[in-house]
Amino acid sequence: DDLERWLSKITLAQTFYGHFYIEHNRGRHVRVATPEDPASSRFGETFWRFLPRSVWGSLKSSIELERKRLDRVGKPFWHPSNDVLNAWAMSIVLWGVLAAVFGWQVLPFLVIQAVYGFSLLETVNYLEHYGLMRQKTKTGRYERCTPEHSWNSDHICTNIFLYHLQR
Numbered sequence: 509d510d511l512e513r514w515l516s517k518i519t520l521a522q523t524f525y526g527h528f529y530i531e532h533n534r535g536r537h538v539r540v541a542t543p544e545d546p547a548s549s550r551f552g553e554t555f556w557r558f559l560p561r562s563v564w565g566s567l568k569s570s571i572e573l574e575r576k577r578l579d580r581v582g583k584p585f586w587h588p589s590n591d592v593l594n595a596w597a598m599s600i601v602l603w604g605v606l607a608a609v610f611g612w613q614v615l616p617f618l619v620i621q622a623v624y625g626f627s628l629l630e631t632v633n634y635l636e637h638y639g640l641m642r643q644k645t646k647t648g649r650y651e652r653c654t655p656e657h658s659w660n661s662d663h664i665c666t667n668i669f670l671y672h673l674q675r
Contacts, residue, residue: 517595521602523625526595527570534577535569541642541657542650547630551639558634559627635659 513529520526531547539545546565549558574592575585583589606614640657642650 517591517598520595521598523622523629524596524599524603525622525626525629526599527567527592528626528629529570529595530574530591531566531570534573535566540653541637541640543641545637547633548637548641549634549639551641555631555634559630562630562633563626 516529517526520528536545536547539548541548546569547562549555549562570592574590578585578587578590586593588594603615603618606618636658638659640659642653642657645651
C-alpha cells in the first residue's frame with residue numbers, strides 16, 4: 509500500500525502535479541459529481557472553462573486537505589510528512605537531475621510535457637463525469653455515488669474511449 513502511494517507520486521512527479529495524489533484520493537472520491545468537486549465538469553461547460561477551475565481548485569483543495577490531516581496529528585503544514593510538499597520535492601529532484609544531466613535547455617521541454625501531461629489528466633476528469641451531478645437526500649447529504657454518476661461505466665463504448673479507466 510505504501511509502495512503504491514509512492515509509485516503514484518513518482519508517476520505524477522514528471523508533470524509537477526503531485527498534489528493530485530491528495531486531491532484525487534481524499535477530495536475527488538468524496539465529492540465527485542457534486543458542485544463542491546472542482547474536477548467534475550458542469551453540463552454545458554467547455555473544457556477551456558473547466559481546465560483552470562479544475563487545476564486551481566484541485567491545488568487549493570489538496571492544500572486544505574493536507575493542512576487538515578496534519579492538524580489532526582498535531583503537525584505543522586511545513587512538516588516533512590506533508591504529502592503535497594513531498595510530491596513537489598520529488599518533482600524538483602527529478603527535474604533537477606534531468607537539468608543536471610541534459611543541461612538547463614531541457615527545462616522548457618519539461619514544462620511543455622508537464623502542461624501536456626496534466627492537461628490530458630484533466631481531459632479525463634472533464635469527460636468522466638461531464639454534466640452528472642448527485643442529488644441531495646432529505647438529510648442534506650449527497651446520494652451515494654453509483655455507476656450512473658460516471659460516463660466510464662462498464663459499457664463497451666465508454667471502455668473504448670476511456671481505456672477501461674474505472675479498472
